[in-house]
Amino acid sequence: MAIQVMLGPQGNRPNLAAAFEALGNDGPVVSITAGWRDSEGEVDGVAGDIGRPVRDLGIYQRAEAIFAHEPELQALHRERQDKLLELQQLYRVRLTAAMSAARKLLRSEGDPDLLKLEQRAAITQVRGLDRHHVRRIAAIHREFNERRAHLTVPTARQQREEVEQMLRDAGVVLIAGGHVAVLLNRIRLFRLESLLAEKTVIGWSAGAMVLGERIVLFHDNAPQGRRDAEVLDAGLGIVNGLVPLPHARERLDWTRPVRMLLFARRFAPSKCVTLDAGSQVRIEDGRVTATARCSLMLRSGRKKRWSVR
Known part of the structure; x- marks a missing residue:
């Protein structure tokens, strides 16, 4: 277990x-x-x-x-990291606005029936943005793995096999x-x-x-x-x-x-x-x-x- x-x-x-x-x-x-x-x-x-x-x-x-011996893999890895960094910055722009709106509504006073639904909607928007962000990240990882599969990387394969054996034991x-x-x-x-x-x-x-x-x-x-x-x-x-x-x-x-x-x-x-x-x-x-x-x-x-x- x-x-x-x-x-x-x-x-x-x-x-x-x-x-x-x-x-x-x-x-x-x-x-x-x-x-x-x-x-x-x-x-x-x-x-x-x-x-x-x-x-x-x-x-x-x-x-x-591995990167020292496999320059193609290193370049592919660097490309992925650059994409992830840029995506995080774009997400942060949207997140700042969505979180600000949600906090403002949560602090607001007014008709409870009207306000409660808007507060929930604002939080739902933030949750939706988070899910969207994770999906975009997953797509970048998938692209990396698909392109990596076409590379010949003997050093990476050897190192991974050694690590996997240590982990299995x-x-x-x-x-x-x-x-x-x-x-x-x-x-x-x-x-x-x-x-x-x-x-x-x-x-x-x-x-x-x-x-x-x-x-x-x-x-x-x-x-x-x-x-x-x-x-x-x-x-x-x-x-x-x-x-x-x-x-x-x-x-x-x-x-x-x-x-x-x-x-x-x-x-x-x-x-x-x-x-x-x-x-x-x-x-x-x-x-x-x-x-x-x-x-x-x-x-x-x-x-x-x-x-x-």
């Missing part, structure tokens, strides 16, 4: 060791630390925490080696945080989605984000100013029905209930769950079986401690 465990950041209150011990899995342990980029593979601290040897898949550095996969877009990109580049879905996985911070159905970027207190939450891409879809929100304590402004309730309603019926230091959500056979130190974002704009035992 595959088990997924989603944890918050492992800084102030690390709980990776406890989550790992609770699995009772004696199989080999591998890690994916591509989100750390240049620091990929520095897992001695992780191995010390869990008391077991850890082999890193090294997919960030492997990808760099693993009893537990640890997915660290870091740069979520890079992490997702490298997992997809090596086409590890289906293998990961069969494995027991512990993901923390960005590593938890990639497990979900969609990746939502959010930060109400960013240095460059408040920005609307935005969908970056579909996730791996290994965990369904949850929107993981790492570092929620620092990044969400709970003093603004309209922003919070719009967030919750926008992504419903999925549960928006905070993942701060010490947080844990354990999923077995698609069902949440245990939680710790996490909260759900409610449709009212408030949060409620989520306790499952």
